[in-house]
Amino acid sequence: MSxxxxxHDDEAEAWLTPNSHYDLALLRYLYQTLIRFAGELGxxxxxxxxxxxxxxxxxxxxxxxxxxxxxxESLEESHRHLxxxxxxxxLHLYQYEQEDDRKIIDxxxxxxxxxxxxxxxxxxxxxxxxxxxxxGNGEGAYEQLRIFWESFCSPNGFHxxxxxxRRGYTTFHxxxxxxxxxxxxADGLQEMLLQTRKGRxxxxxxxxxxxxxxxxxxxxxxxxxxxxxxxxxxMKGGKDCQARLEAEQEQxxxxxxxxxxxxxxxxxxxxxxxxxxxxDLSAENQ
Numbered sequence: 253m254s255x256x257x258x259x260h261d262d263e264a265e266a267w268l269t270p271n272s273h274y275d276l277a278l279l280r281y282l283y284q285t286l287i288r289f290a291g292e293l294g295x296x297x298x299x300x301x302x303x304x305x306x307x308x309x310x311x312x313x314x315x316x317x318x319x320x321x322x323x324x325e326s327l328e329e330s331h332r333h334l335x336x337x338x339x340x341x342x343l344h345l346y347q348y349e350q351e352d353d354r355k356i357i358d359x360x361x362x363x364x365x366x367x368x369x370x371x372x373x374x375x376x377x378x379x380x381x382x383x384x385x386x387x388g389n390g391e392g393a394y395e396q397l398r399i400f401w402e403s404f405c406s407p408n409g410f411h412x413x414x415x416x417x418r419r420g421y422t423t424f425h426x427x428x429x430x431x432x433x434x435x436x437x438a439d440g441l442q443e444m445l446l447q448t449r450k451g452r453x454x455x456x457x458x459x460x461x462x463x464x465x466x467x468x469x470x471x472x473x474x475x476x477x478x479x480x481x482x483x484x485x486x487m488k489g490g491k492d493c494q495a496r497l498e499a500e501q502e503q504x505x506x507x508x509x510x511x512x513x514x515x516x517x518x519x520x521x522x523x524x525x526x527x528x529x530x531x532d533l534s535a536e537n538q
């Protein structure tokens with residue numbers, strides 16, 4: 253048996269043909285992560301987990317290149333749960349830097365734009381912000397978060413789920429209080445400023461043009477990345493950037509800003525300052 257959150261409103265049709273994208277994404281993420289950690293820790297069940305993973309099917313994609321709800325059903329209506337995108341985010345099983353993955357991510361985003369937001373709730377806009385951040389679309393990510401905070405949250409910051417101000421964003425106008433979307437919105441802002449995946453660190457990967465053009469710096473401090481690395485960075489003019497990396501354990505990273513890459517090896521406890529200046533870049537130990 254396999255399902256997807258609230259698809260078909262939990263009626264009999266909600267039991268989708270196994271495996272639903274939602275269930276399959278969670279299973280693939282689980283075993284890929286277990287295999288990765290087993291390799292790093294040198295522990296034994298790795299072969300058993302590899303065997304299980306080998307029996308899991310690949311994700312189903314329709315004729316438009318869009319991830320499907322299940323092997324025989326695509327999302328064909330506006331829906332508050334973007335559950336056929338779970339493998340893209342928050343699980344990040346697809347990497348935008350890979351050409352084949354990028355085609356699927358772009359197709360999924362375009363399909364949501366086609367279906368519209370009429371049956372969305374507040375957290376749907378936050379999820380869409382994450383998808384735009386994955387694409388490096390700072391304008392889209394910023395706009396979705398702006399809509400969320402200005403139209404779906406009360407003055408005290410609580411998420412009220414529906415378009416209770418009746419601004420025309422969705423057909424839901426109720427106001428049940430929930431908090432999980434607020435947490436995901438904060439994470440969405442962080443994804444606009446910093447993304448870390450498998451040793452790759454992207455600085456300011458999805459910020460709007462207005463942030464790049466302003467005279468003041470755009471900056472963040474002590475964001476925690478994969479591998480426990482602490483990252484601080486400041487950007488001005490969209491071209492100049494300084495980053496401070498603090499490694500709590502030995503690791504090799506690939507640091508990216510504005511299409512430029514710098515590969516670095518950091519020892520445990522090492523602090524590294526890296527400057528990206530227009531067409532040049534430099535790095536120094538501290």
